[in-house]
Amino acid sequence: MLLSFLPIPDQASTQAVSVDTLFLVFTALVVFFTVLVCVVLIIFSIKYTRGTKADRSNPLDGSLKLEIMWSVIPLFLAIGAFGWASHVYFEMVHPPADAMEIHVVGRQWMWKIQHPTGQREINELHVPVGRPVKLTMTSQDVIHSFFIPAFRVKQDVVPGTYSQLWFEATKPGTYHLFCAEYCGTEHSRMIGSVVVMEPQAYEEWLQSGTTSESMVAAGERLFRDKGCSGCHAGTSSVRAPILNGVYGGPVPLDDGSVVTADDMYMRDSILLPKKQVAAGFKPIMPTYQGQLSEEELFQLIAYIKTLK
């Protein structure tokens, strides 16, 4: 497309176009002003070299008009740049509500990926074209960074917390996937590929291979096996909150504050139950730190999300 002679990677997502346009316009602006200043500088230093016959009478000392001009024009340019860049940034960090969710766990030195239907893959990510995809990511050891150059998206993947990244692929094909944060000896081999497929082919890909249980089904099984249902099912004798409809809503805590029950809140409730105690309940929930893998946490949360 536009400026395809430049050595820039494939543009294969909706963000790629907006990021590149922004980048190229800024570059053009910077080049324009740099050249302008250099050319004028060179012309004047030749014209006014000592000994030339240039007219040196009436030296200019101060011009309000000029000063206003070189203050006001850059001011509007800078505000415009800020507004435009912020707009692109906000689009990048706010996944659309209808995005499909795929889970990613980074570790030394690979990417482990799980689709909602339960399919797992390592160092490969299959996605449909033309559909927003949201990745919820964490690391089980050190900080990694999930980077797809052709999509112009990159996001740190940090142990102990969830980060998000979203994109909408626009062109079927296979693209590079890199870890962009030095994470140990074999960091440079922590590479993979993103395969963008037609929606039909993606559906077929999901059907193929060993059919594992879906994220939600795995979460439901864990909820029973790990003893969560013993306390959280409505029938239990222990006083614990019923988790139906908790996700996404406001939760009053016993210290009087109110938080939103997002993925991070769920994670903390399971691993650090004493950190935020739901109002009206005793802090009797045991911690599950060290007893659940990152994948199992994702599955439990996926299950809790479906409880309406």
Ligand code: HEC
């Ligand atoms: C011994 C009983 C018990 C067990 C077992 C237990 N919980 Fe809890 N859980 C509680 C109690 C009591 C609370 C409310 C106090 C608090 O927030 O710590 C709670 C709070 C929560 C919350 C926050 C709910 C809200 O309304 O804010 C979540 C989410 C949760 N538990 C999930 C789980 C999961 C998942 C498991 C299994 C891995 C589990 N619990 C196991 C007793 C238990």
Ligand SMILES: [Cu+2]
């Ligand atoms: Cu890494």
